[in-house]
Amino acid sequence: MSVVLMDAVTLGRVIGRMAHEIAERNPDSDTLCLVGLQRGGVSLARRLSVILSGILGHAVPAGSLDVSLYRDDLDRRVAPEIRPTEVPFDPSDRDIVLVDDVLFTGRTTRAALDALSDLGRPRRIQLAVLIDRGNRELPIRADFTGKVVVTTLQQAIRVHLTEGGGNDSVFLEDL
Amino acid sequence: MNWNRRHLLDVRTLSADELGLILSTAKAFKAVSSRAIKKVPALRGKTVVNLFVEPSTRTRISFELAAQRLSADVINFTAEASSLKKGETLKDTLRNLEALNADFVILRHGASGAAHYLARFARCHIVNAGDGAHEHPTQGLLDLFTINERKGRIEGLNITILGDILYSRVARSNIWALLRLGARVTLCGPSTLVPKVFETLHPGIRVSWNLESALKDADVVNLLRIQHERQRASAFPSIGEYASLFGLNATRAGWIRPDALIMHPGPINRGVEIESGVADGGQSVILEQVTNGLAVRMAVLFLLNGGQSSELGL
Numbered sequence: 001m002s003v004v005l006m007d008a009v010t011l012g013r014v015i016g017r018m019a020h021e022i023a024e025r026n027p028d029s030d031t032l033c034l035v036g037l038q039r040g041g042v043s044l045a046r047r048l049s050v051i052l053s054g055i056l057g058h059a060v061p062a063g064s065l066d067v068s069l070y071r072d073d074l075d076r077r078v079a080p081e082i083r084p085t086e087v088p089f090d091p092s093d094r095d096i097v098l099v100d101d102v103l104f105t106g107r108t109t110r111a112a113l114d115a116l117s118d119l120g121r122p123r124r125i126q127l128a129v130l131i132d133r134g135n136r137e138l139p140i141r142a143d144f145t146g147k148v149v150v151t152t153l154q155q156a157i158r159v160h161l162t163e164g165g166g167n168d169s170v171f172l173e174d175l
Numbered sequence: 176m177n178w179n180r181r182h183l184l185d186v187r188t189l190s191a192d193e194l195g196l197i198l199s200t201a202k203a204f205k206a207v208s209s210r211a212i213k214k215v216p217a218l219r220g221k222t223v224v225n226l227f228v229e230p231s232t233r234t235r236i237s238f239e240l241a242a243q244r245l246s247a248d249v250i251n252f253t254a255e256a257s258s259l260k261k262g263e264t265l266k267d268t269l270r271n272l273e274a275l276n277a278d279f280v281i282l283r284h285g286a287s288g289a290a291h292y293l294a295r296f297a298r299c300h301i302v303n304a305g306d307g308a309h310e311h312p313t314q315g316l317l318d319l320f321t322i323n324e325r326k327g328r329i330e331g332l333n334i335t336i337l338g339d340i341l342y343s344r345v346a347r348s349n350i351w352a353l354l355r356l357g358a359r360v361t362l363c364g365p366s367t368l369v370p371k372v373f374e375t376l377h378p379g380i381r382v383s384w385n386l387e388s389a390l391k392d393a394d395v396v397n398l399l400r401i402q403h404e405r406q407r408a409s410a411f412p413s414i415g416e417y418a419s420l421f422g423l424n425a426t427r428a429g430w431i432r433p434d435a436l437i438m439h440p441g442p443i444n445r446g447v448e449i450e451s452g453v454a455d456g457g458q459s460v461i462l463e464q465v466t467n468g469l470a471v472r473m474a475v476l477f478l479l480n481g482g483q484s485s486e487l488g489l
Contacts, residue, residue, distance in 0.1 A: 075481070078177040079480065118210070
């Protein structure tokens with residue numbers, strides 16, 4: 001079974017609201033940068049960057065980060081495909097917002113914190129997620145959340161974005 | 176594409192998809208090597224043993240650094256200073272290393288098939304780092320990576336491999352990788368070292384004893400070292416004669432197209448298979464091969480380390 005959690009209009013409004021919250025909570029916007037986690041967070045970070053640039057009146061850089069090499073389950077699963085890490089700025093002394101589409105166990109976020117630390121020493125790291133689906137296995141929470149959805153382990157969240165070739169939408173599916 | 180192999184024993188049995196996965200993974204590791212912090216925790220807590228029964232410096236150093244960059248612990252085990260000299264069998268040596276909980280054994284051995292032999296009963300991952308005149312998989316893969324990075328493709332390229340083909344495991348690993356991805360391979364050198372029978376291996380292989388024709392339409396010229404140590408009887412009268420007939424000097428380098436790459440697995444013998452000016456010239460990618468070798472070996476260790484099934488929701 002598949003349930004629509006967000007259509008294109010709702011998704012656009014939610015991302016816009018998240019951008020305003022990020023702007024509100026980061027008054028020193030000169031040092032604000034976004035880093036999207038591969039794969040789902042990269043397009044979201046780019047969209048947030050465009051909206052934030054409009055709100056703040058200056059460019060807000062966005063990068064991408066692949067955390068595969070920092071995962072804690074590498075010898076338990078097939079070796080993951082490594083996607084590009086492109087952070088076109090030195091993260092040191094910046095306010096970084098990590099962006100991901102879905103927050104689930106928290107293990108990806110933990111790996112991202114390690115990966116980002118190897119690139120520099122940010123002044124502050126915040127976390128923005130489109131969907132928080134609960135079921136955390138680590139003490140991690142998001143600073144900016146699009147929508148909280150109660151899920152079971154037998155369900156999956158599918159986020160489709162036009163950049164990936166679909167229509168903007170979010171589904172909750174039974175596995 | 177999922178990687179499901181426990182060992183890397185040869186290139187011949189790798190599919191085009193597996194080769195593509197190794198290339199894309201190596202590309203990611205090359206980017207890691209250009210960062211300020213070049214180390215990642217992917218193999219933290221794992222033990223890699225370099226079991227080099229035949230001498231080698233550069234391959235061992237490359238594997239050692241690859242393992243260290245992945246945060247693994249590394250032990251170097253060389254034949255000269257080991258119990259193999261005291262009569263221990265290769266199988267017993269492996270059993271002992273496994274008793275120390277080695278996760279990877281990188282094997283360099285003078286006997287063709289040595290890595291396949293160990294893989295029959297090994298519990299750890301076996302990586303063939305050169306077995307006799309059979310294969311040197313990571314060298315073939317790093318040559319493939321270098322060509323693909325510089326040329327943007329493999330399919331349709333003309334690759335000339337020049338030198339001691341008969342005794343060269345590097346040539347064999349190169350041949351299998353290049354043919355699998357659709358290149359055409361020309362083998363060239365003295366007829367004693369480049370027998371015509373190689374053409375029967377695959378329709379994509381051509382044997383030529385004419386240096387000028389082998390060089391002039393090549394997109395890549397891969398030179399091989401003369402393997403003194405593997406020739407039982409001399410295949411040519413003298414090193415000087417080899418250099419005068421097949422050495423890549425400035426005149427012969429002029430036959431090569433200006434956009435072609437000149438490669439060599441090292442160590443180079445300046446003045447024998449290649450003249451200094453050519454080795455250090457603009458078409459030479461010899462040192463890039465060394466850099467890429469590190470990335471390819473990191474990729475191989477990383478892929479082999481993976482488990483067998485995908486986890487939920489990742």
